[in-house]
Amino acid sequence: xxxxxxxxxxxxxxxxxxxxxxxxxxxxxxxxxxxxxxxxxxxxxxxxxxxxxxxxxxxxxxxxxxxxxxxxxxxxxxxxxxxxxxxxxxxxxxxxxxxxxxxxxxxxxxxxxxxxxxxxxxxxxxxxxxx
Numbered sequence: 001x002x003x004x005x006x007x008x009x010x011x012x013x014x015x016x017x018x019x020x021x022x023x024x025x026x027x028x029x030x031x032x033x034x035x036x037x038x039x040x041x042x043x044x045x046x047x048x049x050x051x052x053x054x055x056x057x058x059x060x061x062x063x064x065x066x067x068x069x070x071x072x073x074x075x076x077x078x079x080x081x082x083x084x085x086x087x088x089x090x091x092x093x094x095x096x097x098x099x100x101x102x103x104x105x106x107x108x109x110x111x112x113x114x115x116x117x118x119x120x121x122x123x124x125x126x127x128x129x130x131x
Contacts (some may be wrong), residue, residue, distance in 0.1 A: 009049040018042050060123040068112050083107055096126040
């Protein structure tokens, strides 16, 4: 009997292995049918694990983004390129001066393999008051 290459995720270590593998596959230029199938399977397994284990209700989207940037060793300039926005806008988002657009939320969710709800939560902007 053939051994399954991927199984239901049961540990955090397995989760991160699958996330890394998925990222490798997604970054490939040429995607054969077996690679596309593996991407689809890993996506389902990771999403299932996220649904059961990750609760973002107590984390505001900006802090979540900062944490993900740190985990992925991503600088603001790289985030700006990913989002197709200026570094100034990224700075404003990270400093609670501007909110995240629907497109930004979509790109972030796709990049970090999270549900859009993780970034689409209310949080208070810190707009300076001039007297």
